[in-house]
Amino acid sequence: MSTTLKSHADVVIIGGGIVGASIAYHLTKIGITDVTLLERKQLTCGTTWHAAGLIGQLRGSRRITELAKYTSDLLYELERETGQATGFKQNGSISVALNHERLEELKRGASMAKNFGLEVEVITPSEIKAMWPLLDLNGVVGGVFLPKDGQANPTDITQAFAKGARMRGATIREHIKVEKILVENGRAVGVRTNEGEIRANTVVLAAGMWSRELAADVGVTIPLHAAEHFYVVTDQVAGIPSNLPVVRVPDECTYYKEDAGKLLIGAFEPVAKPWGMNGISENFCFDALPDDFDHFSPILEDAMGRVPVLETTGINTFFNGPESFTPDDRYLLGETVEVKDLFVACGFNSIGIQSSGGAGKVLAEWIRDRRAPVDLVDVDVRRMHSFQNNKTYLHDRTVETLGLLYAMHWPFRQYETARGVRKSPFYDRLISAGAVMGEVAGWERPNWYAPNGVEPKYEYSWGKQNWFEHSAKECLAVKNDVALFDQTSFAKFILEGKDALSVLNYVSVSNLDVAIGKIVYTQWLNESGGIEADLTITRLAEDRFMIVTAGATQTRDFAWLKRHIPDGAHCFLIDITSGLPMLGIMGPKSRALLEKVSGADLSNEAFPFGTSQEIEIGYSKVRASRITYVGELGWEIYIPAEFAHNVFDTIVEAGKAFGLQFAGMHAMNSCRTEKGYRHWGHDIVIEDTPLEAGLGFCIAWDKPGGFIGKEVLVKQKAAGVLTKRLVQVMLLDNSKLMYHEEPIWLGDKIVGSISSGMYGHRLDASLGMGYFHNEEGVTADWLANNQFEVEIAWERFPIKVSLVPFYDPKNELIKS
Structure with missing residues (x-):
């Protein structure tokens, strides 16, 4: 050595x-x-x-x-x-919109920037021209200026x-x-x-x-996968100001910056070129990739129209180099x-x-x-999930991801490449029923259903998209009849062994020492009391538990629990997601439908809310869990994979008599927002405690052995006042939609932001939830005695606020 x-x-x-x-x-x-x-x-x-x-x-x-x-x-x-x-020059940046949809995106981003404490201005075409005189204003409708941006x-x-x-x-x-x-x-x-x-x-x-x-x-x-990234540097441009802001014209995929009296023009084109599929040369060092003028020429043609001086300016450098992109x-x-x-x-x-x-x-x-x-x-x-390390998957997704940096960031936009990775057994049947699939963690999941005569395809906008009315019908089926959700993508783990209970009780805020067949909704916390996971745990036997969590957090939650199994503990953790498809049967007629196909007694007395039993449907024994993420009477049906088709067909055939409709994830998101059900990653994350999130009812304060994060929660509870709390929000103007990080105003002060938003069709209202902050405490009185507004795309709108859900606040429907 x-x-x-x-x-x-x-x-x-x-x-x-x-x-x-x-x-x-x-x-x-x-x-x-x-x-x-x-x-x-x-x-x-x-x-x-x-x-x-x-x-x-x-x-x-x-x-x-x-x-x-x-x-x-x-x-x-x-x-x-x-x-x-460092070469840092704080000359600001301008993002330019060539259409009103892009301008709304930029204005929503500008509102969000206020929420983050950034200096930001929405500017007119004439103001853009004054800052960047070389720019042609053809088609420009406005833009956003961030004075503290720059280059280095x-x-x-x-x-x-x-x-x-x-x-x-x-x-x-x-x-x-x-x-x-x-x-x-x-x-x-x-x-x-x-x-x-x-x-x-x-x-x-x-x-x-x-x-x-x-x-x-x-x-x-x-x-991750490398992709080719192109830019050109011009010859000297006479009279070019050295303090020009960086300009981005995302509708033309381009950015421009002054570079020592020259112009650098780069692009994030919509169809990229993955690179390095056969490995990277041992000698790669300060290497450029081969020129591909044909690939870049459409970008350059647009650039010459946008910055006319380029028509008479030579190109000094044509550069192509690799950069890494993730899925x-x-x-x-x-x-x-x-x-x-x-x-x-x-x-x-x-x-x-x-x-x-x-x-x-x-x-x-x-x-x-x-x-x-x-x-x-x-x-x-x-x-990330292990399948995403697949070389072919990464290559195919990288074709798209580079260009997405400048593509319109539509709400609900779906990836178009590397699709069809993970499919539930019901996939073909749901496609035949008009399902329009979205993708989460590789899973193809029905987001909405297109009726006969409607093209099963997204038409994106910042307002009510083309699926809005169809998803509304699905929500009303959940409210009035019965709906079927494909929830196969939910992750499922089994923890078993003589120490399983003690492990789960220490990791979870709730007491898992419950009767066999009882479902416990709980959170896993870090040492700071923040929420690391939000899930349900069902006790299947004295020493066996089933954990159900979101598909997106499958890797994370499995790893969290595995890392908290002590050395020497008699405890075994198994991921059974692939072998256990799951259907949600939700709505006031769900009991009658499931009783018909199973012959079981599903009454409140025989099958209370928050419990799980094995029943028979078709030719299979399945696990039925009476729980809901949509706020109605309903059951989650867990089916051994080889019996999935038979169980599905049995339910669907019998469901005709009950008005059964298929419903997608947009409808589920709508319903869960009305009911105030939290979404981990948006409404609750590792910096939010259960008390701040309104989940204090889950905490078993006195269970033996305590739980991770308890000391922090005890202190927070003893303080007697919460200066930060999750609040339900309803817009008084139903034509506007909230999505994420819209600022919440009280007078001239930002006091919070929206964590997630969705239209609630059962309430016919535009809804959201978000954390409010007040040093004297976020209380019901403080909320009731003040007038709050939410800012959407540079405009403020009045809101109604509540600490309890707007829909079925007393849980009467889910326990009916």
Whole structure:
């Protein structure tokens, strides 16, 4: 082994791009100085060196925006601290709309930016022209200006991060190739390099487009794929101002920035070119990919029309380089589920420069504390599923994901590529019934049903889309008759063994020591009292429990529970999702229908709410659980996979006499919003406690042994007042729709934001829910004695608010 290579470090970082350097910098900043960063060639040589260097702050969620804003705020400080220039120029950015739908998207984003504390202005075409005189205004209807955005030099920022890390003791080694991550007993313990091994307490994988292969070698899922990214740099443009804002024209897929008296024109075209399917050359270092002028020429033609000076300006550089993209266009951060002490930071989808500071900061804190410092659900690597590591899947999805950065971010927009990955046994039958499928975690799920004569296809808008009236009929069937939901995508686990009860009781806020057949709705908390999971647990036997959670959180929730099974515990966790399809039979006629097909007594006395029994339907024995996510009388029917078709056909045939209708996930979302049922990832996340979320009824305060996070909740309860609470919201103007992160105003002060919104067809009202904040307490009196408004697309609208659900607040319907 080389004498120049350390044998041990607290943290080893693989990858010397801007993110790896930022992690090293931030680790040393919080006192973790025994850090070694290894780069296979030279710092920045993969993707960082050729990035366009745009520093934009506004992203699609609060936390990711905050991380980008932190990067922007850090750059001046970084330059002062290290003496290394970053090239940061805070010249602002303009996003231009060429149609009114795009302008609404930009205005909704501008409202959201206020909610995040960003400076933002909605501007007119003439104001755009004044800021950017080179722009042709043909078709321009307006735009948004963020004055604190800008541009920087990615190579210089990386060198500044590296210098700052070295100044506090970090070791940065170039030309050291990591050949393998070392794993022992399920933990990362170091790396093997071309110069020998380095042992470590923590390994961080920040190797960009090389990350997937390094992770796959030790059984870890890191789904990302490189794509070609094109831009051109012109010759000198006479008279071009040096302080021009960055301009984005998403309807033409383009962005423009001034670059030392030249113009850089880049694009996120709708049909991208995946790259690196056959691996990446061992010698890849500061490499450009072959030109493809035919691919880029449509973009350039639009650009010459938008910026006429380009017609008489030569092209100095035509550049094509690879960047990594993930299946959902969000980066990957955090500790992996498969290997402890292995952290990742990669797949930045062309926002790595602007995200680098914030991502490095929170990952450093995550490494120190071994838990996420803030809500990072959007980018947490645990959201990914093992099937997404499939090379063909990644290639096909990457064709679309690059372009989605500038595509219209429609509500309910569905991916068009890499579809049909996971299908329930009922898929073909539902398609024949007019199902229009959406995709979550690879599952094809009916979102709505197109009646005969209606094309089963989305027509997107910011208002009531083409499926609105059809979904309304499904909701009314849930209210008045009976509806069938395909809920197969819900994840199901079995935990069994003589220690299963004690494990679940410590992980869950509720008491699981209940009668066999009892269903318990509960949450799993972290040590700060925040909600890590929201699910139901059914006691099947003294030592056997079934856990049901959302399909999207299958990987995350399974890993959370597995990590909390103590060493030596007699306890076994099994994922049975694939073998147990599930139907929801919901509505006031559900009892009569299921009694007809089963012959069982489903009365309140024989089958109370919140209990589960085995019954017979058709030729199968199934598990029927009396529980609901839509707020009506109903049952969830769990069916062994090989009997699925027979059970489905039996229910559907008998259902004709009861007015049975198929209903989709949009209807379910509508109904659950009316009923105030929370959605994990929106209405409840790891920074929200059950008390703040209105879920205090789930907490078993006095159960033996306590539960994770109890101490925090005890203190919060003892304080006697909650300064933050989840509140139900109803718009008085039914023509407007809320979706996510719309600001809530009290006078001239933002006091909250919408966590999720949906139209409630049983109430014929536009609904949402969100967290309200008040230092003196969010109480029923405070809510009743004030007038609140919600801001949608730069306009404010009055709302009605309530701490209890607007629909069936006393739970009379579900217990009928």
